[in-house]
Amino acid sequence: MSETPLIDARGLVKRFGDFTAVDHLDVQVQPGEAFGFLGPNGAGKTSTMRMIACVSQRDGGALSVLGMDPATEGSAIRARLGVVPQDDTLDLELTVRDNVLIYGRYFGLSRAETRRRADELLEFVQLTDRRDDRVDALSGGMRRRLTIARSLVNQPELVLLDEPTTGLDPQARHLVWERLYRLKRSGATLVLTTHYMDEAEQLCDRLVIMDGGRIVAEGSPRALIDRHSTRDVVELRFADEHAQHAALARLEQVGERREVLPDRVLVYTADGDADVERLTSDGPHPESLLVRRSTLEDVFLTLTGRSLEE
């Protein structure tokens, strides 16, 4: 990783009054990478993305985007970014097509060029037959698709996507993923936030998990799973609390770590099948039993806790 990073944040801070939303964040994103910010609600993902997108001033630390400083060269940086904000900022007074057209014009593109790109992008998000409708007539998912289409009109080098697929149906989500792959292959750098662990596993080369404005883990999805979880997880459900309680002592003897939840017990283990065999030969009798591979979701919940904060 000797290239100069496309995004270089050191000790980045964002405050709202006394509250510190982003607390001395260090992040580097390399050109061509697909990078993810994960974290529970309020972790500071959007605040970070907005500083990178040069629509929010930092309150401390150093930040460089595309080799420039957002504090002084915001306009030049934004010219090369594609931004999908968490909340759609579509122009409700304009039609679907005009939304893309005028957005292209904000970047100083010619009318002819914008028109060509707008038609192509609307085709890609499958909104061509709605092009003359006003935006308020679209469903939430369609608006999201339009926002994504619009963000690509300037053929950005760096695309910032804040929960891009929230509210999309599975078809649309796969469509967006596919387009993002294509963008990445063509050399663009992607930075995204998501609450969907499968999306993060699919798309991100590398990600950080944030909590309370700080980074609590960093790495590729695979490396994070290896480091913070076991290979397998055995999930056991019992008939009632007593049965569950009675089984705990026996469960202590298998796997590396146990997590007791109100409705089930999770056993983190290197070899789930072997443990299940040992358990079923002499052990407790769960109502249901499931062996699965560890996922990023296990890592996420382990690191950021299961309870809702605040």
Add this chain to the structure above:
Amino acid sequence: MSALFLHVVERDFLAYKRMWLVFLSGFAEPVFFLLSIGVGVGELVGDVHVGGETVSYQAFVAPALLAVSAMNGAVFDTTFNFFFKYKYSKSFDAMLATPLGPTDVAMGELTWALLRGTIYSTAFFALLLAFGLVASPWAVLAVPVAMLIGFAFAGAGMAATTWMRSFVDFDYVGIVLIPLFLFSATFFPISEYPTGLQIVVRCTPLYQGVALERSLILGDVSWALLGHACYLAVMGVVGLWVAGRRLGRLLQP
């Protein structure tokens, strides 16, 4: 800053393309005033003396109404419409994610308000010509001056709007506009006011516009007009500057 702000104007064109009726309504108001006050009240009042000349009351009021309509149009566009856009519609947030900056947005919206105002002023001026209410060739400057009045009030209106918290605060706009409308030598020559009030009136912004329009259209021109013009220009520039700065802070927390 660059010519990018023109794309903000382009956006407003696209949005208004389908709302041309709203456009027409802006023209109706000054015409109604001219007909009701100019013609109706004029019958009762008779002629008025200005600058050593005697003119009909209608000819006296008409230039002031041109100034008033330039003010009202600019204020409406930059308070109600602007507030709606920055608070409820997300169009400004979208713009600020592109190379456009807060000052571009403020300049674009102001230009749009001026364009609209100029169309109304031109139409109203044509009406004055048709009614034979234009007495001097200096009147070719009447529409440009209406633009200047629009610029001054658009800048001030936009700056004021950045302090508004909800539509309730717009009552204050009326509280400011109505006295300006009534007491800017609009309906009587300034010499008719008590001396104390005269001094106050001479300091208010709409008075500058009324004095300019009346002098130009009636042909009573003096160097003092430059003072009025400077007042309006400074007011517009300061307003735009304040609006641009505050907009940046409001929209980019």
